[in-house]
Amino acid sequence: MNQLHTPKASRNQETGRLSFMSSVSRAALTDRLRGAERRTAARVTSAEGGAGRPCTFSSVPALKKTALLVASATLLSLSATGPALADDKPGGKDDKPKPPASMSTVGGARLGQPGTQVDLKAGAPVLPKELSARSWMVSDAETGEVLAAHNAHWRLAPASTLKMLFADTVLPKFPKTQQRKVQPADLAGIGAGSSLVGVKENETYSVHDLWLGVFLRSGNDAVHVLSAMNGGVPQTVKDMQEHAEDLQALDTRVVTPDGYDEKGQVSSAYDLTLFARSGLQKKDFREYCATATAQFPGETKKIKKGKDKGKSKRESFGMQNTNRLLTGTDGVEQYKGIAGVKNGSTTNAGNTFTGVAERDGKVLLVTVMNPGSDEPHAVYKESARLLDWGFAAADKVEPVGELVAPKGAKTGQGAPGKGGQAGGAEGVAKATEKDSGSGSGMGTAFGIAAGVLAVIAGGLFLLNRRWPLRRQ
Template sequence: MSFMKQVSRPSADRVVRGGLSWRQIRTNSGPISILSGGPCTFSSVSALKTTARRTALTVLAAALLPAMTAAPAFAAMQDDNPERKKPKPPAVMSSVGGSLLAKPGTQVRLGPGAPVLPKDVSGRSWIVADAESGEVLASHNAHWRLPPASTMKMLFADTLLPRLPKTTVHKVAPAELADVGAGSSLVGIKENHTYTVHDMWLGVFLRSGNDAVHVLSAMNGGISRTVADMQAHAEELQALDTKVVSPDGYDAPGQVSSAYDLTLIARSGMQKKDFREYCSTVSADFPGEQKKGKKRGTFKIQNTNRLLTGASGISPYKGIAGVKNGSTTHAGSTFTGVAERNGKVLLVTVMNPDSGESQAVYKEAGRLLDWGFAAAGKVQPVGELVPPKSAEPAASLDPQPVKDEGKDEPAGPVAASQTGSSGIGVALSVAGAVLAGLGTAMFLIKRRWPLPDRVRRGSRP
């Protein structure tokens, strides 16, 4: 089982926007000290002729020298302090999923025998949750709204997959590729060539192809329409930290999500069979360029999720069932993944680690998954992944009794007194409650999505 793939880095120095973009390297020459090492001189004062006056001036100079030299040195030290420049999470964040998730910092409730959280996790925001029950086992700034990079493609796929039959064949118009951002990760779609919707979803999930996202968006009515559809779907899922500006995750002003929302979106996507299959696919053949007079060939594409495939010093994670990763200039590295071990399925999201460790987002996600599997059943949840709005029980429709001040007993139900027919009022209330309950029950049933067989085989000890 796997989400979508991310924007992989061909080298340690390359990161693409919406996928892979060039890393910006900042060179700091450091402050120039005003201390030259030479003696500090003062202008001579000819009027000072007595020894006492010269002594007084010497003492005054000695007192002033530290003040004159220390202040600039202190300011330079402050400018180089990384902690001073490190962004801080909001003091109060969204409380969707529970009041503890609204608080900044790490939230966890360890029980007897529970392992402590790994210390080497530097993500600005992260979350570990039970994929099926929805319990949040631990979190860190869960609702901090941060740039999501290509993990936004999870919402794109969850929104559009049901709308576009995968057998549909589409010829790509030049205009559909015209607005793909510079430096985007691409699968290699060519204008005036034909592709199936299935081909393009492989390009989205395996190569994080912004070209595939733009063509599928065009088939959905255009970028603006797709952004609006994604935003509406995010609100239906109660992913209320999420603001969609670009469907492919390319850096755009105001585009944000959170570790909580990305986990919520991934959980929704994993309930779709095609989503599960695409994101757990390791490699596939993709249609190549059609050359005149020759049969159209294919080329191999591989998933860029390193916990799924193993690369750049990362070993495949045991039981991994899919993820979507991303990396842009403003988002840093982001990752959402799902894995199964001994029948337990966990979701983890890590946003923007800053430890400087190579491939930190994958290593930190793996450490949190290890902790989650070891801690399952030994921690009290700190929150929950809420169901979609359409699956939530409606507010209580049961009529409330009101007190008749002229009698000792409460009067009949409000609905009955207003309609003049208590039977109809009560029946409608019960029917509404039953339908809401059925919606919730269906959501609970759908959560138990079957994982691909290859994932289950890999998750066994």
């Protein structure tokens, strides 16, 4: 198996990282083997470019509360398809398209309005001035409250942030130890200029290897191989669209599984945040998106000299996550408490980013789409400013909306000892909700290590959740 720097189920007080995350600072990045043997890491190649509780995203507003909003938002989304798709095709002539006058109202009426939506209480910090993105949103990952938003439902090209939906859809289907010998057909149809991890025909890779390639190098080649395992690209696109609809991400239209620019392929800051929140409830998803560096299998070659001449040898090469807020590279400072999730960049989409970070027990999600600033690495810097504002303002603003639960989620207080199901799409694993013995519907969070119960601060971490975590 490959060596990688990956989260551990321990608290890192210095960086304020999520409790299952280890530091990825230069001094703290340590080799950790995902197998029985330990080997020395190869030199990590440069990438394109990157407190005290587990990231257990708990309470989601009751479905009854949002049912009417979602129903009306569905109709609005359909009726507004024309104007909302102003930015859905490569090579658009309008350099500065404007958001539609009305957009989807999933999550609340305010989120369907163009412009910035925020309700500051007394003493709340003002929003950062240096924000140029066409769309952005800051939300509480655990409560689902949207703290502030700007054109949250504007349907824009997502670039590789769409890989969050791909991973959330496909990752549960294959064990990470499963092997795949790559066939030429697996790599067919990859778009020109795609980001690649370096998958080779006729070489064998584990599913684990391929997911590292997806999350760290944003490898469209790895996406296509996993899609081939899933029945092909058309089937994977269909599965992703169905899962998006199950998550009530109604702004999203999937055309490619990797986020490559195609006419009609759109998502929104709101939907991308839903994908991240859903994915982060899976331990493998959390681990992959928080991994800073790893090794990837190279090409098998014949040894030409020495005593092993004529034998075959396959070496690995180092890769680094393209998320600069995670790695702190290329002039972007590593963000304190960052734990993923995904960045993207295409000609049509510009730069896009969704991130999750934890500070002083608060877990926030931020999504930024297509900054217009000439500032270097604007998508990361604007994301960092919004996170800073969110942590400072978390208890000093009135929410302007909410992150809705999936269609199939059972919401409301459950009876003690009864099970709950997270997500309603076919093939999605059932969640379990164990009785805490208090009769209050308390559930037990599941940790990242081997699926065992999380032990935080010397005891079980309990939370009152209405959308239970999946045991994955």
